[in-house]
Ligand code: SF4
């Protein structure tokens with residue numbers, strides 16, 4: 221099933237529960253203060269569809285933003301490191317999110333705690 | 336009598352200045368890396384030293400580059416620099432006429448007219464040695480004062496000097512500038528008063544002196560005037576190391592080190608520190624910067640450099656900048672404004688450098704082709720460009736490999752420009768391996784951003800790197816492509832990374848001229864505008880970027896072209912979103928207007944999936 225889904229460009233995420241209360245919500249506030257266009261993101265996924273890094277990995281900026289907003293930030297430093305700042309996502313984003321600076325700001329907000 | 340109390344403000348100020356400079360220079364030399372220090376030491380005894388001296392004369396005294404910008408601006412700077420220099424040299428020689436050739440204490444030549452009251456020898460004054468000096472010294476003083484008048488005018492009429500915006504100075508600079516401006520009128524007054532009292536002086540000080548003598552009680556005024564003159568010199572010297580005028584001693588050192596082959600290197604480092612201080616805040620970089628359009632005047636190079644020098648650079652200042660290179664091109668001191676911005680970012684920005692190990696194994700290229708083609712991320716984002724290139728290769732019968740056909744990692748330049756050098760070098764290493772593996776002779780890329788880093792940083796032993804515009808020009812020259820002229824009216828936009836970044840202006844025009852009628856716009860070539868889509872920019876929002884784009888489009892559309900042609904997929908994509916005019920890459924233009932070769936050509940695309 222999973223293999224089939226991949227052929228069509230999808231992956232299957234396993235069922236799980238998210239404990240909102242245990243998550244860290246301050247990080248997304250810090251990032252939004254440094255790059256306000258975070259708040260414009262509608263999770264459309266266009267960025268992930270064009271992403272250079274996504275060709276080789278399961279990296280997805282849409283997913284990163286989702287995790288950030290949920291407060292599931294523990295793995296983000298490693299995750300955003302896969303980005304090469306090439307800028308394709310910024311050019312295609314329908315909401316004009318400054319994705320490159322967003323990624324840098326996420327790194328700055330999470331790395332000190334995660335190294 | 337060779338001493339008077341009034342010389343003290345000058346003399347102590349001078350000693351203070353020299354002590355501060357000594358400490359600062361020692362610290363910079365100590366900060367230099369070992370090899371750089373050796374280079375700098377060797378340069379002292381090389382022929383290059385002559386070149387350095389000539390350059391110091393041209394730039395620091397004559398202000399040649401300022402003249403090129405605007406003759407009035409050049410004259411203003413020259414009259415201060417060269418004039419003051421001549422006053423010092425001639426004043427020193429003049430003082431020796433009276434001291435029998437001995438070297439005098441430093442204040443003696445400066446205040447010579449206070450100590451020596453030589454009578455005029457009329458009517459042949461100028462043919463005597465002292466008379467000649469009196470005449471020349473007055474003439475030079477007049478020269479400096481003419482610059483001062485211009486400088487005062489420049490405050491309110493900066494447009495006469497080719498500048499729309501002048502630098503807004505801070506308090507310390509205002510102190511320094513006021514004392515500097517007062518030095519020369521004070522000297523004129525002091526010398527004239529004394530000349531009036533003793534019937535001496537040169538052609539100006541003497542005549543002014545006689546007039547003053549008729550209306551003013553000079554015996555009470557002369558001495559205070561010397562005090563004022565000396566005090567202004569003292570204030571100027573004391574403020575100099577922390578003001579914009581620190582550029583005077585620093586620029587000389589910068590020219591010397593640059594000619595010794597020393598580069599900016601790591602940041603922070605002594606060379607960067609010198610560059611920060613070599614900036615006189617002339618403000619030439621303000622008008623050229625398109626960030627003005629976006630209301631980011633405060634982030635232009637001059638203010639960024641000042642903030643960095645004063646250790647108060649903010650993230651915003653560091654990240655705003657499109658790295659377009661317009662300020663670099665305009666800067667009369669040749670300060671690497673882009674390198675400094677990258678340096679400042681390297682302190683701000685952090686990112687875990689992924690090892691990009693997920694990239695391996697890559698589809699390896701099994702057979703050797705003569706040419707490898709790299710479309711780059713941006714080339715893939717504008718499929719028209721890569722498709723056009725594939726058609727061109729095929730039509731010209733070129734044996735090529737499309738190495739990033741199925742995507743690739745980034746070239747590393749965006750990370751480098753964000754100050755993330757380590758992460759960037761992982762990408763460059765990875766790509767280098769992949770490119771060398773193809774054993775081709777020539778690497779062609781469609782993206783000027785990739786082209787820039789391929790040529791600057793990649794070590795591609797023996798492999799030539801070409802941007803597709805240059806490559807197409809070569810194909811046409813060699814007769815492998817035939818182009819058909821059309822009735823289209825085109826404007827060519829020079830991409831920053833290709834033009835100012837890599838010095839390629841002619842080849843794309845050569846090609847385009849064979850296809851369309853090319854109209855040049857006001858700001859082209861080295862003065863070309865940035866499209867606003869730059870991957871060097873980090874801090875602007877989309878509205879600001881769009882404003883810059885629209886400003887550039889407005890200028891580019893002035894000749895009302897049918898098509899706006901560029902040679903960078905990112906410029907194309909950016910301008911396209913402005914919806915003003917049809918935008919095409921040079922490769923697309925060529926693919927549409929080449930004669931299709933009907934003969935079966937022996938070419939194959941050799942990449943194996
Ligand atoms: S393309 Fe823009 S709006 Fe869509 S998910 Fe990505 S960042 Fe959000």
Ligand code: SF4
Nearest residue numbers: 271303304306307309
């Ligand atoms: S900048 Fe990063 S996230 Fe955006 S497309 Fe490039 S690699 Fe993907």
Ligand code: SF4
Nearest residue numbers: 614616617618620666
């Ligand atoms: S950076 Fe260059 S152009 Fe700008 S103020 Fe300094 S010296 Fe002048």
Ligand code: SF4
Nearest residue numbers: 624656657659660662
């Ligand atoms: S590189 Fe361009 S955007 Fe940056 S300061 Fe210089 S002129 Fe302005």
